[in-house]
Amino acid sequence: MSSKIVVLMGLFLFVTSMAFGQMKRERTAQIAPELFLSGAVITLPSVTQLPASNMNFTIQHAFGPISDGVKELFGLDASANIRFGLDYGLTDHVSIGIGRSRFDKVYDVRVKAKVATFGGSSPTIVSLFGNVGIDSQDNGADFSDRGSSYLSVLLAHAINEKVSLQVSPAWSHFNLAKENSVFGGGVEKEAADLVTIGIASRYMITEQVSVLAEYIPVIGTRSDGSENAFSVGVDLEAGGHVFQMFLTSTQWIVPQYVASKSRNNFFEGDLGFGFNIHRVF
Numbered sequence: 001m002s003s004k005i006v007v008l009m010g011l012f013l014f015v016t017s018m019a020f021g022q023m024k025r026e027r028t029a030q031i032a033p034e035l036f037l038s039g040a041v042i043t044l045p046s047v048t049q050l051p052a053s054n055m056n057f058t059i060q061h062a063f064g065p066i067s068d069g070v071k072e073l074f075g076l077d078a079s080a081n082i083r084f085g086l087d088y089g090l091t092d093h094v095s096i097g098i099g100r101s102r103f104d105k106v107y108d109v110r111v112k113a114k115v116a117t118f119g120g121s122s123p124t125i126v127s128l129f130g131n132v133g134i135d136s137q138d139n140g141a142d143f144s145d146r147g148s149s150y151l152s153v154l155l156a157h158a159i160n161e162k163v164s165l166q167v168s169p170a171w172s173h174f175n176l177a178k179e180n181s182v183f184g185g186g187v188e189k190e191a192a193d194l195v196t197i198g199i200a201s202r203y204m205i206t207e208q209v210s211v212l213a214e215y216i217p218v219i220g221t222r223s224d225g226s227e228n229a230f231s232v233g234v235d236l237e238a239g240g241h242v243f244q245m246f247l248t249s250t251q252w253i254v255p256q257y258v259a260s261k262s263r264n265n266f267f268e269g270d271l272g273f274g275f276n277i278h279r280v281f
Contacts, residue, residue, distance in 0.1 A: 035125060035156045035164040038242040038278040039087065039095075039112070041200040041214045042231040043250065043258050044168055047125040047156040049114045050089035055281045058085040058099070062251040062274040065264060083253045101253050108133040108254050112154075119158075127154040129168075133254050145176035150256040152198070161204070168198035172256035188224035194259045195219045202235070210235040212246070216258060223260045230266040233274075244276040 036046035039056060050056050060083040085099030093114040100107050110131035118124045128151075135146040152170035159165055177192035200214040212235055217228040233246025249266035251274075252258045264270030 035123070035158055035166070036200075036202055036212075037210060037235045037237050038244070038276070040244075040276060040278070041166065041202070041212055042233055042244065042246050042248065042274075042276070043229065043253060043255065044166070044198045044200050044214050044216065045110075045112060045129045045152065045154060045255070046166060046200070047114065047127045047154045049093060049112065049127070050087055050095040050280070052089045052092045054089045056085075056087045056097075057279045057281070058083070058087070059277045060085070060253050060274075061276070062248060062253060063272045064251070065270055065272050066247075081251045081253055099254075101257075103252065104257070105136040106133050106254055106257065107136055122158045122160065124155070124157045127156075128152070129154055131255070133256060141176060147175045148254075148256050149173045150254075152255070163204075164202045166198075166200040168196075168200070170196045170198060170255065170259070172196065172259045174256070174260065190223040190260055191221050194222060194256070196259045208237050212244070216262075218259055225263060226260060227262050227265045227270075229258050229262040231274075240280045242276075242278040244278075246274050246276075247271050248274050 034048065036048045039046055039048050039050060040058070040060075061080060063080045081101060081103045083099050083101040085097055087095050087097030089095045095112050097110045098108070099110070108131050110129065112127060112129045115126045115128055130151045131149065133148040133150070135148070150170060150172050152168050154166060154168050156164060156166035172194045174190065174192050178190045180188045180190070196216050196218050198214065198216045201212070203211045205211060212233045213231070215228065215230050218226065227249065229248070229250040231246050231248035231250070233244050236243040236245070249264040249271050250258050250262035251272065252261050
């Protein structure tokens with residue numbers, strides 16, 4: 001990783017931590033130890049479960065590459081992806097949700113269920129997560145061809161009071177594997193089925209502030225031209241809100257699209273700013 005990226009990441013983490021470090025903390029209701037503060041690490045779903053009868057409204061936003069420079073205000077002027085989502089806790093162990101993303105105008109319906117919790121002060125939590133997505137663009141494809149799905153097992157463990165680790169093996173499927181023309185000639189083929197092993201971690205600095213990282217490598221067959229997504233960020237909790245600010249190599253938000261369509265390499269400087277806001281009602 002270049003020295004410029006290291007300095008940028010350091011400044012980003014320091015400034016955001018200092019800015020929000022003194023905000024008053026008021027925890028929302030929790031039904032399990034907080035291995036992660038929200039239902040998403042950054043793009044990966046986390047084992048954190050929404051309590052029964054609670055609703056969580058989410059705004060997720062990913063800007064363009066910082067490498068676009070001053071002309072594009074370091075990615076802030078570039079085309080950004082945004083997702084609005086709403087989740088509801090059916091029980092303390094099962095939640096459902098719906099969302100809509102700007103890129104490919106994707107609507108997604110999802111469900112998450114906590115399967116088991118082991119241990120006491122250093123728990124291990126096992127959850128299942130799945131979604132179905134629909135590309136709603138008027139692109140001439142049949143409705144069934146515009147569908148996709150994602151299924152993951154979420155395995156998370158509290159290593160100690162400050163450090164949590166999650167491993168998320170997942171399968172992504174697209175009903176139609178597209179072939180896209182490349183500028184200058186040639187064709188890139190997208191994979192219909194992809195297997196990923198998401199790895200995520202959280203380090204708690206204070207009760208309000210945590211540092212996050214996630215890496216989503218594709219195992220085996222992958223879409224032509226794709227790269228493994230990598231992100232680092234900061235969790236900031238205030239009242240019923242969780243704010244997440246991060247640097248990421250992907251602008252995609254729905255998990256199967258992150259696996260298939262991410263094109264940038266974080267460690268080569270192809271990264272951009274992003275933020276998530278989670279509000280529990």
